[in-house]
Amino acid sequence: MKRRGPFANRRLARFCHEEAGSILVLWIASLVAILGMTALVFDIGRVQIAHGDLQRFADDVALAAAAELDGRSDSITRATNAASKLISNPQAYGGDGTLSGATDYTLTFLDGLPAADTTDPSGYTTTDPIDATLVQVVTTPVTLDPMFLRATRTLAGVTGPAQATVFAESIAGFSMEACDITPLMFCKPTGWSATQASSIGDGILLRSGGQGAAWGPGDFGFLDVSSSAIGSSCFGLNGAKLIGCLIGAEDNVTGCYAQRGVTIEPGQKVGLENAVFNTRFDQFRGVMSQFKSNANYTVAPNIISGLVPQGNACGWNNVSASTNSIGLPHDNCFATGGCTRFGTGSWDYANYVDSNYGNRNGILEAGEDSHLVSHIPAAFAGTRYGVYLAEIAYAQTAGLPSGAILSDRDETGIAQCSSNVSTNPARRVVIAAAIDCTKHPINGAATNVPVDEFVELFMTEPVGTGVGSPPSFDLWVEVIGSAGVAGLGAAGTGGVFRDVIQLYR
Known part of the structure; x- marks a missing residue:
């Protein structure tokens, strides 16, 4: 049997008592x-x-x-x-x-x-x-x-x-x-759309809607501008004055309006006159007379209206009908009673051309419109807007004094009062929100109202003097087309249209 020595026993004892290894x-x-x-x-x-x-x-x-x-x-x-x-x-x-x-x-x-x-x-x-x-x-x-x-x-x-x-x-x-558009809306018939080819060129009688009675197709109002981003020309204004500036000034800047829901104000507003629309027709009267020399309030390059001022070039307080020219006619159905607010696009082109460029015998004779036909864009053939554009193009080469459109008539078709004339034919174009007021009833101010589409409208004539208090105005326009509908981002030619697709959660 092998016995441990004393050294081994000491190592074992030391190991058992050693704490450093813990x-x-x-x-x-x-x-x-x-x-x-x-x-x-x-x-x-x-x-x-x-x-x-x-x-x-x-x-x-x-x-x-x-x-x-x-x-x-x-x-x-x-x-x-x-x-x-x-x-x-x-x-x-x-x-x-x-x-x-x-x-x-x-x-x-x-x-x-x-x-x-x-x-x-x-x-x-x-x-x-x-x-x-x-x-x-x-x-x-x-x-x-x-x-x-x-x-x-x-x-x-x-x-x-x-x-x-x-x-x-x-x-x-x-x-x-829709951003930087006219703060204007109108009620449309159910099923109507400016995207339909049959709607292009239709005349519409828009009448400012008031507070209380239900609005129907053809009534118009204004979009709320209280939260708009205002450009320098309208900065510091509010209420009716702000709306007047946004409508009357060229290249105005407004905030963006969501197609899913807008806030509406009545078309009849205290302090808002028809004159805010008519600066583009060289008519600076009433509340707008102070802007005659303001470069922000330009005149359209074509203002043929069948109206002439009295006394001087700016005497629009008492206008009279021209004896030998006429403005762009309404749709024929308005005169016959075949339509109320929305026309059919059929209008008397022959009478317009004969009255302004022919011998005024009531017949469109050969050659009387030869100077216009070649200038009418194919996209607007048969429309008043197409004739308006053709007249502007014709004036650029006609060689008439001061660039006039008409000769030997009571009116020249160009500005006589203001020296600030726009070079953009779209000066007489407004972009308005079209709303189905049958599906979404309106009887004045309203919030969160869905917009079916934004429509380009051509102002065919100056807005007449309003009646009542607040005044009610008639705004005669022709459909140019859809400026923007849902899903057609950046489709607008006047304002800025964009589709907004975003994550919410």
């Missing part, structure tokens, strides 16, 4: 914790990457679908197709490597959102393509297997599945905004 126990325990934390960070990182992929996919799908929600009858169908066909994103974890197609998400269409972000929006669900303005996207949940967490749970003796389920949600919406 740090090894703490080190081993810390190493286990560090490895566990490292594993946890790795697993959480995988979860975060997976969620990031799903969130990007949800956002992209929501934006693609929302871009089609323009209020048309097929908007939901187009939105569903866009979501399934336009978006394909990579997926790092939890799937087949690609996020694409309807199996990877669920679409829900909404007509509004609750005020609080934490509130469930299911109460705003809609299947109506006209009302659907937002889309909610919820991705199909993805299950991840956190390998290190599973190993840690096994070492710790914890039973049960170790899985992480990840999904993402996004809500996007569509709206159209």
Whole structure:
């Protein structure tokens, strides 16, 4: 039997009483914790990457679908197709490597959102393509297997599945905004649209709507300008004076109006006179007489109206009819009683040309309109606006004194009062919001009223003196076309039109 020596016994005793090695126990325990934390960070990182992929996919799908929600009858169908066909994103974890197609998400269409972000929006669900303005996207949940967490749970003796389920949600919406337009609106008949070819050239009698009685097709009012971004020409004004400036001045600047809902003010307003419309016809009277020399209030390059001032070039307080010229005629149906506010586009071109350029015998004879025909744009053939443009083009080469359009007539067709003349033919064009007042009843001031479209209207004649208090005016216009409808961003030629597609949640 081998016996231990005294030296070995001393080492064993010293080892048993040694405390310096106790740090090894703490080190081993810390190493286990560090490895566990490292594993946890790795697993959480995988979860975060997976969620990031799903969130990007949800956002992209929501934006693609929302871009089609323009209020048309097929908007939901187009939105569903866009979501399934336009978006394909990579997926790092939890799937087949690609996020694409309807199996990877669920679409829900909404007509509004609750005020609080934490509130469930299911109460705003809609299947109506006209009302659907937002889309909610919820991705199909993805299950991840956190390998290190599973190993840690096994070492710790914890039973049960170790899985992480990840999904993402996004809500996007569509709206159209019209900026820098005339703050004007009018009621349109149900089903009428300036996008229809048959509407181009139609004459309309717009009459300012008052407070109280229900408005119908042809009544007009103003868009609220209290929150507008005002340009230098109208800065510091408010109320009727501000509206007058925004209507009367050229290149005015207004805020943006959302197609989904505008605020309306009555067309009959105290302090607002017809003169604010007529600066473009060289008529500076009443409240607008002070702007005769103001370069912001320009005159259109063609102002043939069949009216002449009395006394001097600016004597528009007492106007008289020209004895040998006429303004652009109304649609024939207004005279026969075949229409009330919206015409058919059929007007007496022959009488207009013969009265202003012919021998005034009531017959359009050969050659009397030869100087105009070649200048009428094909897009506006048969319209008063086309003739107006042709007269401007003709005057540039006719060689008449001072660039006149008419000769041997009581009026020349160009400004006589103001020296500030616009070079832009669109000076007599206004862009107005068209609203279905049958579907959305109006009887004066109103808020959050949807706009069907923004329409370009040509002012065919000066606005006549109003009657009543506040005064009611008649505004005769011709439809040029649609300046902007939902889904046709940047379609305007006068103002700025844009589609606004954004994420809300």
